[in-house]
Amino acid sequence: xxxxxxxxxxxxxRGTAVAAATTILVTLAAVGIFLTIKGIPGMTASxxxxxxxxxxxxxxxxxxxxxxxxxxxxxxxATPVGIGVALFISHYAPRKLAGPVxxxxxxxxxxxxxxxxxxxxxxxxxxxxxxxAWLEDNLGFIPFFAxxxxxxxxxxxxxxxxxxxxxxxxxxxxxxxxFLQTPRLHEEAxxxxxxxxxxxxxxxxxxxxxxxxxxAAMLALGRALGETMAVAMVLSASGVVTFNLxxxxxxxxxxxxxxxxxxxASGLTVNALIATGLVLFVITFAVNFVARLIVTGPNRxxxxxx
Amino acid sequence: xxxxxxxxNLNIYYGxxxxxEDVNITIEARSVTAFIGPSGCGKSTFLRSLNRMHEEIxxxxxxxxxxxxxxxxxxxxxxxxxxxxxxxMVFQRPNPFPTMSIEQNVLAGPRLNxxxxxxxxxxxxxxxxxxxxxxxxxxxxxxxKPGSGLSGGQQQRLCIARAIAVEPDVxxxxxxCSALDPISTSVIEDLIHQLKDDYTIAIVTHxxxxxxxxxxxxxxxxxxxxxxxxxxxxxxPTEILFSTPSNPATEAYIQxxxx
Numbered sequence: 134x135x136x137x138x139x140x141x142x143x144x145x146x147r148g149t150a151v152a153a154a155t156t157i158l159v160t161l162a163a164v165g166i167f168l169t170i171k172g173i174p175g176m177t178a179s180x181x182x183x184x185x186x187x188x189x190x191x192x193x194x195x196x197x198x199x200x201x202x203x204x205x206x207x208x209x210x211a212t213p214v215g216i217g218v219a220l221f222i223s224h225y226a227p228r229k230l231a232g233p234v235x236x237x238x239x240x241x242x243x244x245x246x247x248x249x250x251x252x253x254x255x256x257x258x259x260x261x262x263x264x265x266a267w268l269e270d271n272l273g274f275i276p277f278f279a280x281x282x283x284x285x286x287x288x289x290x291x292x293x294x295x296x297x298x299x300x301x302x303x304x305x306x307x308x309x310x311x312f313l314q315t316p317r318l319h320e321e322a323x324x325x326x327x328x329x330x331x332x333x334x335x336x337x338x339x340x341x342x343x344x345x346x347x348x349a350a351m352l353a354l355g356r357a358l359g360e361t362m363a364v365a366m367v368l369s370a371s372g373v374v375t376f377n378l379x380x381x382x383x384x385x386x387x388x389x390x391x392x393x394x395x396x397x398a399s400g401l402t403v404n405a406l407i408a409t410g411l412v413l414f415v416i417t418f419a420v421n422f423v424a425r426l427i428v429t430g431p432n433r434x435x436x437x438x439x
Numbered sequence: 440x441x442x443x444x445x446x447x448n449l450n451i452y453y454g455x456x457x458x459x460e461d462v463n464i465t466i467e468a469r470s471v472t473a474f475i476g477p478s479g480c481g482k483s484t485f486l487r488s489l490n491r492m493h494e495e496i497x498x499x500x501x502x503x504x505x506x507x508x509x510x511x512x513x514x515x516x517x518x519x520x521x522x523x524x525x526x527x528m529v530f531q532r533p534n535p536f537p538t539m540s541i542e543q544n545v546l547a548g549p550r551l552n553x554x555x556x557x558x559x560x561x562x563x564x565x566x567x568x569x570x571x572x573x574x575x576x577x578x579x580x581x582x583x584k585p586g587s588g589l590s591g592g593q594q595q596r597l598c599i600a601r602a603i604a605v606e607p608d609v610x611x612x613x614x615x616c617s618a619l620d621p622i623s624t625s626v627i628e629d630l631i632h633q634l635k636d637d638y639t640i641a642i643v644t645h646x647x648x649x650x651x652x653x654x655x656x657x658x659x660x661x662x663x664x665x666x667x668x669x670x671x672x673x674x675x676p677t678e679i680l681f682s683t684p685s686n687p688a689t690e691a692y693i694q695x696x697x698x
Binding site for chain 2: 318
């Protein structure tokens with residue numbers, strides 16, 4: 134048995150890599166521990182001891198609903214748009230146009246969320262008042278548009294639209310990369326059968342990109358769930374649970390609620406807010422975990438077969 | 440039905456680069472025409488220009504005429520999608536759609552033209568196409584299994600079945616056996632022999648023995664040097680081209696002195 138020669142470069146690199154990986158795990162664990170320790174008193178506090186005056190469960194339930202509802206809406210809007218833009222860049226646009234469009238989309242991802250919030254409050258919300266009134270009048274029989282339409286336009290739908298604009302760059306960038314990786318062989322196979330461009334996309338590109346699209350959507354969902362500033366600024370919230378998209382009473386989201394309430398909170402109320410943070414932490418974790426499962430599941434099975 | 444293809448004064452470009460210069464040839468109906476020549480001589484490029492696959496590469500374009508069934512394929516009124524439905528193609532590497540079953544692969548083309556294919560019609564078409572590509576007996580019990588689970592040679596025959604299911608007039612084959620073992624190659628060669636009763640077939644091959652075995656006519660492409668366009672040097676009946684070539688370059692290539 135001869136011993137492998139240890140080179141100093143290898144040892145140093147290995148050390149730094151292990152240290153970096155450990156730091157991430159330690160940080161994550163530290164956040165989890167902090168949230169749990171500080172949060173538990175908030176969860177167990179009686180209604181008299183906290184500002185919101187209810188049990189923790191009654192307090193957090195509408196927030197969880199609002200968080201999931203806003204994120205789901207944002208995703209429902211952003212997914213088709215993101216896929217469409219990515220497809221345009223990867224398969225439809227002439228090369229001269231595809232580059233700049235992709236670049237602009239990437240820039241959009243770098244805009245701070247406060248800016249989106251300001252845009253939502255000052256431009257989008259007032260602009261949406263008309264459409265909301267129209268939706269109430271014409272589609273009011275659908276619970277989503279039951280109204281009464283908000284006078285400010287600061288509704289759940291507006292918040293979801295702002296969130297959608299924020300996550301579209303992520304969706305687009307990821308989808309574009311996956312679409313570009315479609316094997317040329319399969320694209321040509323479809324074209325040679327007399328497929329139009331769109332038929333080729335459906336035959337060759339989408340089947341190849343399916344799991345990638347799901348993971349892109351899940352990453353986008355992760356961002357939408359945790360987004361704070363834009364929602365805090367745009368949404369006019371009042372702890373209710375409603376599917377109504379266009380009224381002025383909306384459920385808040387966990388992140389926005391923490392941002393808005395933290396300054397004025399003291400004592401056990403702070404603990405309760407941190408506990409809501411723990412709930413968000415768990416939700417985000419679960420979403421990422423599910424995304425992992427979806428993405429690696431079928432691929433692993435395929436790799437094992439071939 | 441199968442008909443001939445007449446190519447006149449065809450120049451093929453990648454951007455500004457002239458890849459193939461001034462090709463004039465008639466590819467005869469119901470026969471096999473082989474394109475041979477050294478690497479880079481433009482034989483594959485020429486083949487891909489016959490069903491307008493060439494233009495799928497960015498910047499690629501063509502000048503000249505390709506007449507098929509009385510139409511110029513490069514007429515401005517001609518839709519490349521229609522061209523490709525009449526002139527099918529089999530590629531160098533087998534490329535069945537990985538997420539589709541064997542049956543779905545065969546029906547991929549027909550379903551483009553006719554969304555609601557009747558079950559009985561579809562079943563007949565699958566059996567017919569797979570039988571003609573010599574694959575039916577091997578896969579009839581597992582039509583719902585993925586096409587990617589087949590061997591390389593079987594996958595290539597599946598691709599041939601997929602191409603003929605569209606009922607094209609012409610079948611283009613771009614080195615269809617280069618990724619296959621000798622046994623699979625000979626199966627495909629036998630298949631080409633059978634298919635030429637119904638289709639006009641053009642095949643690109645690196646393998647001169649293969650050209651001699653499968654083709655009725657052979658066209659030899661060559662290029663003067665790197666960066667120069669490829670040209671059609673000579674073409675004619677395979678026995679004549681291989682026994683008494685008229686051009687010294689053809690003779691040198693056939694005897695294996697270069698390429």
